[in-house]
Amino acid sequence: MTTLENRPGTALLVIDVQNGVVAGAHQRDAVVANIAVLVGRARQEKVPVVWVQHSGAELPKGSDNWRYVPELPRGAGEPLVEKEYGDSFEDTNLESVLADLKVGRLVVAGAQTDGCVRATLHGAFTRGYDAILVADAHTTEDLTEWGAPPPAQVISHTNLYWNFQTAPGREAGTVTTEEVNFA
Structure with missing residues (x-):
């Protein structure tokens, strides 16, 4: 149903599940486990997994805090979008990555709920994407x-x-x- 032409595909968008972002997150282990299930299913169903990774003062590139949690290794050839703003589309190559994959529908998981997840959902929706939030696969800190x-x-x-x-x-x-349906 996306308003983007010739973009029938779906992608799993995993936002900022980095050591420094989820270290003190609510139900961290359960959320990371659910995201791992989603990643496994997406790979099995040949659905693109697109990883988003934030950097900034508290998450300097190359630091342990900046790295993705070890439970979620990125697969060979899976796109990584680096960002510095809450909305994963803002000043990044996410739009071109999704266009190349012919994706118009996003299944969204990650952290933080009230920051980058929310900003990206709204950013996607206003840009014409279908945006489905996985209710038990996002988290935030206290x-x-x-x-x-x-x-x-x-x-x-x-x-x-x-x-x-x-x-x-x-x-x-x-x-x-x-309940996620990647079709």
């Missing part, structure tokens, strides 16, 4: 000290509002890891 709700509420609220996101000619919504 930012209550700065006035944010507890992580479980942030995740729950994001799942709630994304499930009701609408726009002409595009599909949004949430599914669980078990």
Whole structure:
């Protein structure tokens, strides 16, 4: 249903599951395990897996914090998009990577729910992509000290509002890891 012409494909977009991003994340191990299941299924079904990796002051390139968690090794030939902003499309080559793969539908997982995941979902949707959030495959850290709700509420609220996101000619919504359909 994407509004992008000649882009019938689906890709799994894995956002920022890096050591320094998920070290203190809510239900880190369960979320990483769900993402590993999604990656395995995508590879088995010949669906592209596109990795996004953030860098910045707290995640300097090449540092241990910047590296992806060891449970999620990138496969040979799987694209890596490096970014410096929340929206994975902003000032990156993500759009050209997806265009080359003829992808118009994204299945999204990763971290952080209230930052890069949310920004990328909105960025994708406004650019014409179908954007499906995997409800049990994204997480965030506890930012209550700065006035944010507890992580479980942030995740729950994001799942709630994304499930009701609408726009002409595009599909949004949430599914669980078990319910993901890459077709």
